[in-house]
Amino acid sequence: MTALLAASGVSVAFSGIRALNDVTLRVDAGERVGLIGPNGAGKTTLFNCLLGILQPDSGRVMLNGADVGGWPVHRRARAGMGRTFQRVELFSDTTVREHLLIAERIRNGSGALWKDLIGRGRPRPTEIAACDEVLELLGIDGLADQPVESLSLGQSRLVEVGRALMTGPQVLLLDEPSSGLDRDETQALADTLRAVQESRGYAVLLVEHDVSLVADFTERVYVLDSGSLIAEGPTAEVLADPAVRRAYLGSFEVS
């Protein structure tokens, strides 16, 4: 079976310093996969390679069996890759619902200059309904008309997830969704993510260094350290591996 998303032999160097070293990874349809590693291990860099924000020096990225190496970011996004950002990236000067509406418009591809000119470019009722459905699913329907500047960090993360969901992703890449959140917020986020994933059935690649969230949410996990994969396999087994624990220098306890 071809993987939904696969990276093989990906290497990246920043001015001579290896950030990723021959990394190979795969995510199958509907699967929940974790990618963990200490700060600076190269997790975000790998994300950027998968999404085309960064061109790897060598290695390939495949989506549904197609080599997407030469594709720009927006094309990969349309082909089924959604993502969130470690440092929240929202569109200033817009409301929560407008975030989802624009994503929906891009997905359904019905926007065109001439339609705008004859006044047919405004959000349609069906689009608004689709957005409200996702907002409800994420439990932020009460915030729909809020400007995003007024949201808390946790709420902003959910808006990012919602925006990514509107693109109808086959695989959702989440970059440290818990960073900056306290324990309760993290728990609430994890519950929401799990519920939504189960109802929509897309695959998830979750980057985290909060190991308990990874242990809770993922089926399989990859461990990255200084740019190299040091372990992979079922989450519980990998997290019990002494080498993995050493990479974290005892910075977490598996419960």
Add this chain to the structure above:
Amino acid sequence: MTGSADFFEDLFRGLLQGTPPGAVYALIALGFVLTYKTSGVFNLAFGAQAYISAAMYFKAHTLWGWPKWAALVVSAFVLAPLIGLVLERLIFRHLRTASAVSKLVVAIGLSVALPELFNQAARFTAVAGRQITGIMPDGSSVFYDPFGVYRFNRDELAMMAVALVATLLLAALFRFTMIGLAMRAVVESPRMTEMSGINADRVSAFAWALSSTFAGLAGVLIAPRFNSLVSTDFFTLVVIAVAAAAVGKLVSLPRALLGGLGLGWFIAVFNTFLPRWSGDHTWLRPFQENLTPSLPFVVLFAILVLWRAIGREREASDPLSGVDPPPPALAALERHPKLTLFTRLFGVGFVAVVGSVVWFRAGVLWMHLVTTAVIMAVIYLSVTVITGMAGQISLCQGTFAAIGGFTIFQMADRFNMSVLAAALLGAGVAAAVGAVLSLPVLRLGGVWLAIATLAFAFFFDAVMVKFSWVGGGTTALLTGTRVPRPLIGPIDFASDRAFLVLAVVVLVIVSIIVIQLREGTVGRTLTALRGSEVAAASIGISAARARIIAFAVSAAIAGLGGALLSMHQQNVNYSTNFGPVNALFWLVIVVALGARTVEGAIQAGAAFALFEPLILKGDLLVWILRGEDHLPGLFPLSGSWRLVLFGMMAIQFARHPEGLVEHGKRRSAARINRWLEAREGAAS
């Protein structure tokens, strides 16, 4: 054999001849890179600063009769660094965390405001044709000929010597002084600054004083090469400096130095050989005549577009800014329905009153001015699209407008085409040029994109306009670029009233188009891109496609407005209406009054045409006071206060990107909103 000996002699002569101006370009490029590297400001106001020093020098020496050395000290070593310090302290220090693009807008505002501010404050008017003297006694009449091929005059020697000494001093400063070391640390490795406890304020103030001194020196040195002291010539100088600095990707001081010298050499050698080749090959002649003055811009444009490394060199955010978060953006305002009603009613009432006063009472002059205001509002809507909606700074909107004007001139002149059809065609041609131009420059983004459009505007100005199929060539010099007014059936728009109606109709249509775009897919896509480019890409938005559309639409609107303006004046009047420096003022006035909204563009149009007669000349006051006799003695004020005022307002762009007036409106709207809500709360 003699041929090749001649060739090398000429080459050598060209190189020698190019060295003095090259040294001055290098000087200003060094200063430019220094400010950019230490404060992230792409300081286009350097030309204005150079102008002020040159004008000060002229005033002190020629008008007051001061000795040259004293004039030099005051203009380049006192006034110039002082201006730098003031700018740093009052403006740029507070903009550390602002984006590079908004700092560029601030600098553009300054480059518009500063020269006029100086002229007004110092009561300076340059007298055309007055010999501008260099810094050496008998500078232009005593020659030295060290190699027997080119005679340097004393001023030229002084240029080279000053540039050399300044460079050596800079190098020594970097090497041996604490502040120099700190500055070098900032320039070479911004990351280090955060850790090593460098006093950011001191470094930045010092860098500004130093680089401004370089600008001032360059201004005084280069002034004798211009025929008269006009600030626009000095603006051109800074564009040359940008070209030189771009050679070093704006980061390397030695390369900027080489870039400046290289540009001086290149221009001189080119000027030596091209006339000769075009003597043999006549097809080269139009290029020779047209290309020579625009060489720096062509070089700049070529560097920007062809050199792929430039695009990757994303703009430096301020290395001294540390880790402060950017200032919070203004939250969108939810309006009370009553407030919306009030503002709508007020707007309609205002337009009705002004409209009927103009319609029934205005004489020829006022009819003319109001029509100009309406047409400028159309043109300014093109800035609303590209800057307000797409967040890009385009400095060639004047060129797009000129394309509209020239199209209508050519079509009516040659093919006797219907004027309105030609106007639409002009919009189409402008859109096509905008789209094609956007292909290579969009990759650059941000500040570089703005500079590439500026280079394009200068290139169009120096080369394209001269072609007979664009600007009309030599016949146009004699007869002007005449444009007829349209004639539709029984309506002859030669009547000023009828034409005003036409202009208003076009303004309404274009306003509706802009509003539709803003509410539609295009506008929302651009808002997303403006908010976060990576996030926009991550939901499938193609930045390139969206921005090409924005460029084309904006160019089309500008082209249509330009065509309308040409019809109105019945002449294209290229250099007074559409020259590259004029377009700078367009940007300034629109961002000052509100680049995000249609009202902002309309206000800017009104301000452009009416501010001077109404406010500065005092006509409004005359009307209020009922009679000229009561007008206070200080009227009429000079029209250049317009430049000062709006230039200063544009400085606020970094803090209020929605425009000062728009900001004020939002604030008072919020206040009334609260009041209404409070009243409602009390009632219920």
